[in-house]
Amino acid sequence: MTEPQSYELATARLEEIIKRLDSGAAGLRETLELCREGRTLVELCAAELEAVGRGLEELRLDDLVARLEAGAGAG
């Protein structure tokens, strides 16, 4: 499942941040805070993209269920 902060929310917020920074209206303190927040969001987006970029994993529903049950049993 996706993270609590989803990719689409993160990218939407990033676009807002870039737009605000590009406008030049942000003061020094706000700029630094926005850059800090932006870096966190970029890391989140990069992690989401990394998760769907490591190679396609195909499995049958039965295999997934068995894996989940094994995981639950081990847990």
Added chain:
Amino acid sequence: MAEPVTTPAGIDGSTLPGPYGVGRYAAGLRDFLRERPRVQLFGEVWNLRLSRAKVYLELRDGEGALPCSMWRNDFDALRLGEGALGDGAQVVIAGGLDYYAGSRTSSPAFTFAVSGLRVAGEGDLLAQLDRLRKTLDGEGLFAPQKRLSRPALPRTIGVVTGEGGKARDDVLAGLRRRGWQGRLVWAFAPVQDRHAAPRITAALQDLAATGEVDVIVVARGGGSLADLFCFCDETLCRTVALLNVPVIASVGHHTDRTLIDDVAALSCSTPTHAAESAVPVHCAEARAEVLTMTRRLGVHARRALLHRAQTLARLSRAPGEHIAGERRRLHQRMREIRAAGRRRVEREHGRTARKALVLDRKAVAAAGDARGATRLSALAMALAAHDPDRTLERGYALVTDRAGEVVTSAAGARDAGEVRLRFGDAAVDATIGADDD
């Protein structure tokens, strides 16, 4: 090839007659079927196919079906409008059973040979479908799936489709086009007829129950509406409507919508399109965008830090500049104070000069007053010298009559008779006596 000359022996122990040559038996069957009574039948047309010589269709209802054929000339003579015999159209047909016996090089075929056909109205199945669609819509079941948020970048996608179908390859092609390489969970199920619906329903429920799947694609590579009727199953559609995972339907039919198209979060025309819709983000482009945003954030951060450094440098220079400024201001104030002092001294000097002039004038006036006093004193002394009181003090007396008038002669004294003699210390009354001489 020639007919077999000899007839083989039968099966040991079998009491059935024969063996007979199959061609002869098939021809006998054909003759038998052709002798059956010719009848009229009614049902729904499905899978109408037109060839150059013949028209083929299936006549179906809820209990069974018959393969039917009709000479193309007879069919064209009916002058039916285009689409009049779409899947589900209810018709009445007239004809009888027939059998094509086939040969060594062609397949046999059983058919109901149609000699007459009349369109009877909308098919029951489509009418049922329409009623069910209205029921589900009335219950608001078209909306819940559309309210679910679909992730732009799902990590796990579930796919319900036939195991050997082309839809499987199409889904993979769509995901490749997006550059998506996450986890794909296949839930294979028959997707062919209405009996497939429970299997599809179970697959959907099982996928959602794992809690691992972000979005589900239900895909089929197309077919007639009859073949797709499993996707109009009421239980299946109610299950999809209330599923908490978004479902993207792609049952591959362009003209007739199945009910799953209505209840699903999204309906796509092809499995490839469904797969692309399941991953709205193009992963490679998204990576490039994230990289771009990272660079832009870096530029802004560096610019902000540079600005901060410049501000700090300016602030560090500020005390010296402040002191220099204060010194300049103090010097200016001192110059102003000196100038003001000079102006004040000059002003006081002028004022003092004017006062001195006034004093001089007053002094001159005062000197004039002193000379007057001396003269006045002399006059007073002269006046005192003539004062009668001073004379009286020296022994003289002043004679006045009763009226107070001064008597200056003896004659006057006689005339007055009664006089007053005023001496230096007091006055006495006197009476003038008779003159003796």
